[in-house]
Amino acid sequence: MPNTSDTPVYVTDALIAEDIDAYLTQHEKKSLLRFITCGSVDDGKSTLIGRLLYDSKMIFEDQLAALEADSKRVGTQGQEIDFALLVDGLAAEREQGITIDVAYRFFTTEKRKFIVADTPGHEQYTRNMVTGASTADLAVILIDARKGVLTQTRRHSFLAHLLGIRHIVLAVNKMDLVGYDKAVFDRITLAYRAFASEIGITSFTAIPISGFKGDNITGLSANTPWFKGPALIEHLENVEVGSAADEAKPFRMPVQWVNRPNLDFRGFSGQLASGTVKPGDAVRILPSGKTTSVSRIVTLDGDLPEAVAGQSVTLTLADEVDCSRGDVIAATDAPPEAADQFEATLVWMADEAMIPGRAYWLKLATQSVSATVQAPKYEINVNTLDHLAAKTLDLNGIGVVELSTDKPVVFEAYADNHSLGGFILIDKLTNATVAAGMLHFSLRRAQNVHWQATDIDRDMRANLKNQRPALLWFTGLSGSGKSTIANLVEKKLHRMNRHSFLLDGDNVRHGLNRDLGFTEADRIENIRRVGEVAKLMTDAGLIVITAFISPFKAERDMVRSMLPEGEFLEIFIDTPLAEAEKRDVKGLYKKARAGQLKNFTGIDSPYEAPGAPEIRIDTTAMSPEEAADLIIDRLLG
Amino acid sequence: MSSDLRAGSSELTHLDRLEAESIHIMREVMADAAKPVMLYSVGKDSAVMLHLARKAFYPSPPPFPLLHVDTTWKFKAMYELRDRMARESGMELIVYQNPEAKERGINPFDHGPLHTDMWKTEGLKQALDLYGFDVAFGGARRDEEKSRAKERIFSFRTASHGWDPKKQRPELWNLYNARKAKGESIRVFPISNWTELDIWQYIARENIPIVPLYFAAPRPTVERDGLLLMVDDERFPLKAGEVPVERSVRFRTLGCYPLTGAVESEAATLSEVIQEMLLTTTSERQGRIIDKDGGDASMEKKKQEGYF
Numbered sequence: 001m002p003n004t005s006d007t008p009v010y011v012t013d014a015l016i017a018e019d020i021d022a023y024l025t026q027h028e029k030k031s032l033l034r035f036i037t038c039g040s041v042d043d044g045k046s047t048l049i050g051r052l053l054y055d056s057k058m059i060f061e062d063q064l065a066a067l068e069a070d071s072k073r074v075g076t077q078g079q080e081i082d083f084a085l086l087v088d089g090l091a092a093e094r095e096q097g098i099t100i101d102v103a104y105r106f107f108t109t110e111k112r113k114f115i116v117a118d119t120p121g122h123e124q125y126t127r128n129m130v131t132g133a134s135t136a137d138l139a140v141i142l143i144d145a146r147k148g149v150l151t152q153t154r155r156h157s158f159l160a161h162l163l164g165i166r167h168i169v170l171a172v173n174k175m176d177l178v179g180y181d182k183a184v185f186d187r188i189t190l191a192y193r194a195f196a197s198e199i200g201i202t203s204f205t206a207i208p209i210s211g212f213k214g215d216n217i218t219g220l221s222a223n224t225p226w227f228k229g230p231a232l233i234e235h236l237e238n239v240e241v242g243s244a245a246d247e248a249k250p251f252r253m254p255v256q257w258v259n260r261p262n263l264d265f266r267g268f269s270g271q272l273a274s275g276t277v278k279p280g281d282a283v284r285i286l287p288s289g290k291t292t293s294v295s296r297i298v299t300l301d302g303d304l305p306e307a308v309a310g311q312s313v314t315l316t317l318a319d320e321v322d323c324s325r326g327d328v329i330a331a332t333d334a335p336p337e338a339a340d341q342f343e344a345t346l347v348w349m350a351d352e353a354m355i356p357g358r359a360y361w362l363k364l365a366t367q368s369v370s371a372t373v374q375a376p377k378y379e380i381n382v383n384t385l386d387h388l389a390a391k392t393l394d395l396n397g398i399g400v401v402e403l404s405t406d407k408p409v410v411f412e413a414y415a416d417n418h419s420l421g422g423f424i425l426i427d428k429l430t431n432a433t434v435a436a437g438m439l440h441f442s443l444r445r446a447q448n449v450h451w452q453a454t455d456i457d458r459d460m461r462a463n464l465k466n467q468r469p470a471l472l473w474f475t476g477l478s479g480s481g482k483s484t485i486a487n488l489v490e491k492k493l494h495r496m497n498r499h500s501f502l503l504d505g506d507n508v509r510h511g512l513n514r515d516l517g518f519t520e521a522d523r524i525e526n527i528r529r530v531g532e533v534a535k536l537m538t539d540a541g542l543i544v545i546t547a548f549i550s551p552f553k554a555e556r557d558m559v560r561s562m563l564p565e566g567e568f569l570e571i572f573i574d575t576p577l578a579e580a581e582k583r584d585v586k587g588l589y590k591k592a593r594a595g596q597l598k599n600f601t602g603i604d605s606p607y608e609a610p611g612a613p614e615i616r617i618d619t620t621a622m623s624p625e626e627a628a629d630l631i632i633d634r635l636l637g
Numbered sequence: 638m639s640s641d642l643r644a645g646s647s648e649l650t651h652l653d654r655l656e657a658e659s660i661h662i663m664r665e666v667m668a669d670a671a672k673p674v675m676l677y678s679v680g681k682d683s684a685v686m687l688h689l690a691r692k693a694f695y696p697s698p699p700p701f702p703l704l705h706v707d708t709t710w711k712f713k714a715m716y717e718l719r720d721r722m723a724r725e726s727g728m729e730l731i732v733y734q735n736p737e738a739k740e741r742g743i744n745p746f747d748h749g750p751l752h753t754d755m756w757k758t759e760g761l762k763q764a765l766d767l768y769g770f771d772v773a774f775g776g777a778r779r780d781e782e783k784s785r786a787k788e789r790i791f792s793f794r795t796a797s798h799g800w801d802p803k804k805q806r807p808e809l810w811n812l813y814n815a816r817k818a819k820g821e822s823i824r825v826f827p828i829s830n831w832t833e834l835d836i837w838q839y840i841a842r843e844n845i846p847i848v849p850l851y852f853a854a855p856r857p858t859v860e861r862d863g864l865l866l867m868v869d870d871e872r873f874p875l876k877a878g879e880v881p882v883e884r885s886v887r888f889r890t891l892g893c894y895p896l897t898g899a900v901e902s903e904a905a906t907l908s909e910v911i912q913e914m915l916l917t918t919t920s921e922r923q924g925r926i927i928d929k930d931g932g933d934a935s936m937e938k939k940k941q942e943g944y945f
Contacts, residue, residue: 016912016915016916017912017916020908020909020911020912021908023912023915024838024841024908024911027834027838028650028652028838028842029650030650030651031648031649031650031651032649032650032651032654032655102787103779103786103787104779104786104787104829104830105779105780105786106779106780106830106832108832108834112651113651113832113835115830118786127807128807130807130809131807131808131809134809134810135809135810135811241648244648256661256664256665256667256668257664257667257668257694259694259696259697260697261696261697261698265696267696269664269693269694270664271657271660271661271811298695298696299692299695300691300692300695301692308649310649310653310654310657311649311653311657312656312657312658312660312661312664312693314695325668349807361816363812363814364812365812366665366668418810419810419811422809422810422812423812424809424812424814426814426816431814431816431817431818432806433806433807433809433814436807436809
């Protein structure tokens with residue numbers, strides 16, 4: 001072993017053997033540091049982590065025996081132990097020889113417990129690194145001493161900085177392969193410093209190591225007498241963790257769960273995002289803004305005199321104020337903002353590209369709202385850091401976007417508070433987590449673009465026509481009978497002297513929407529425009545009828561939310577697929593089945609049936625005439 | 638107790654942070670779950686899980702039942718503690734035994750891997766389907782086995798309980814996406830980030846009741862295939878010439894008694910157990926037969942089939 005240090009940084013067997021209780025007392029006071037390792041393929045990340053586990057005696061004899069056998073069989077280090085095999089878990093990736101996901105490892109030294117996120121360095125896996133970095137206090141950026149600062153190094157450093165990691169370690173690895181040459185280390189450190197300052201990393205700690213040989217890991221190596229320290233573990237043990245900084249900030253606790261065991265107790269459970277709280281403290285409930293004070297901090301171990309950032313507790317309040325999941329309890333004198341339009345950086349994590357205009361679920365702390373994202377202001381090339389024009393974001397794309405939510409969100413800038421500034425976007429159809437976001441600030445656009453008040457309002461226009469405006473939104477499979485019934489409804493309304501307008505899908509595409517195709521994004525934009533036009537027409541006092549397949553619940557709900565409550569009537573023309581296909585009035589099903597029509601609803605594209613439509617028409621049980629009468633009754637009745 | 642330990646220290650300890658994280662996870666589940674359940678195997682990890690659940694929802698009792706997927710072959714002492722803990726926590730205890738395994742008399746002596754497959758893997762699926770549970774809390778930890786290091790805290794299962802490593806959702810910050818389609822279910826592992834040492838320390842700190850089998854005592858044992866097995870009841874078929882020998886032993890993990898190897902030990906207190914664990918040179922799962930069937934990636938294979 002070239003490692004000559006005698007510093008016992010890991011678990012001391014002597015103390016355990018002699019005085020276990022003393023050891024346990026000491027261990028119980030250990031703090032926790034979470035860090036990530038990132039590097040390019042073959043920079044030796046897995047080897048370094050394997051080494052940390054091995055040196056901290058987290059590897060047991062039976063595992064070591066298995067490791068030795070594996071090293072001989074599939075290892076890449078000849079007859080020596082291949083530490084990487086300790087940590088490369090999933091069978092598939094072992095065969096490919098690369099890590100394909102985020103893995104979490106644990107080890108303990110005398111001073112700290114560590115959780116390591118092993119994040120892959122492969123080109124297409126930005127997503128995983130962002131995931132691992134989101135919970136890390138520190139990042140170890142690995143560089144192969146033979147290769148120096150690479151494109152990937154820049155990418156990883158940028159991402160670590162983007163996710164707000166304050167402590168960066170530059171681990172120049174494989175020093176054994178460059179003869180422990182100081183000049184090589186200095187050159188790499190200098191090159192990295194130039195790049196780091198460019199992206200805003202003001203300080204980092206550079207350490208020359210060999211994960212394979214063990215140099216400068218647990219103690220200073222005799223092979224690098226020119227390096228004065230610290231060794232990697234020493235640095236990890238002493239770097240300051242952020243919890244003290246979080247405690248110094250104003251108090252915020254997102255409410256997770258309302259605790260009501262009986263009528264006499266009403267508590268609000270949550271984890272403190274920042275600050276501290278004591279009984280008697282004045283607090284404000286957001287977004288409502290109601291104020292009260294904290295009565296008790298309740299736990300199973302008895303009431304606490306104080307709770308600090310990071311603790312999970314249950315608070316009771318002095319007054320009966322409305323407060324439920326999603327609300328934030330905050331210090332009265334320094335409450336966070338609530339807003340419904342934001343600028344944020346998004347990291348796209350799904351195979352399907354972002355669709356501007358589509359509504360996604362946005363989850364921030366314990367709040368879940370519906371959010372739509374505009375086309376990116378720009379995309380960031382993570383290799384060059386250039387800002388590029390972009391219409392969307394693809395998998396691993398990073399861009400700055402504006403988004404708007406259907407309800408106000410209580411938030412803080414990500415830079416100030418990760419808990420109230422970090423969010424995820426969820427696809428409403430697949431439920432997949434499609435993006436991670438970091439809020440910058442709220443946009444006060446609504447305050448700058450005012451509504452022009454007009455003297456004649458929508459009620460006056462409707463009164464003149466002697467009717468209540470409405471939007472009859474027909475939805476259903478192709479060939480279900482939407483157009484037939486919609487047409488009958490309009491004829492009947494016309495006979496009754498009602499002012500109506502039938503917005504037909506094909507007709508709209510000849511004019512207003514002729515620039516749109518049939519991609520998913522274009523279909524959504526098609527529905528959005530139709531919704532806006534229908535809204536203007538209802539403002540004019542008309543009864544608007546639309547007949548679109550509109551297969552996605554998200555878009556139907558989007559239109560519903562544009563209109564005053566009660567004016568949007570969803571009419572589900574419920575015809576089973578087999579029946580619609582049998583009718584096949586336009587011969588489209590035949591074409592789709594033959595593969596000549598792609599993305600045909602019901603065949604190779606889904607139809608999301610309405611859960612609770614205002615009107616459901618079963619076309620196998622009633623004629624179009626009967627259906628039209630039923631709709632009219634419901635509309636005017 | 639934890640509050641005393643915190644007093645005077647400006648920084649939360651690693652156990653404080655782990656506890657707060659686990660409680661946060663359990664409460665998050667309540668936001669989206671229709672019918673959650675806590676899998677309860679009576680082992681030390683289950684004991685910690687139950688304790689955390691009581692803390693998370695106090696003064697309410699945990700708003701879900703305990704489910705014990707029983708094989709009828711657990712240690713007697715486990716059944717005793719199980720019933721006692723259910724009484725003390727005020728939670729409903731559901732015990733499920735796969736009726737087909739029962740009828741066919743599946744047992745670890747005659748049926749090998751089929752025993753675990755039918756009683757546990759199949760039994761769990763059947764119980765989840767029967768009661769319609771959509772979220773099941775499990776006590777798996779990432780440090781237990783290599784393939785678990787990559788397991789998410791919220792792990793999604795298809796309607797047929799399948800696990801697809803490529804379909805798992807990224808988990809950022811402390812934000813968990815628990816949305817799912819009808820029929821799909823989620824296994825949630827709130828103690829993912831705990832290690833074996835953390836579990837023991839927490840049991841000591843919080844004074845959590847555990848099965849006495851974790852502590853050394855004289856017990857009747859036979860040595861078979863390199864494992865030290867305890868003769869827990871009269872169903873244990875002794876081979877010709879085999880005579881149970883009284884040895885001072887304890888268990889590092891608990892499962893079906895014919896499948897769980899004991900270690901010779903004098904450690905009769907928590908401190909001594911922890912001491913032995915820290916100085917030991919073999920891993921926790923080494924005494925379990927289950928990891929060794931099917932070669933290298935056997936745990937991962939079991940997970941894809943629906944076992945934890």
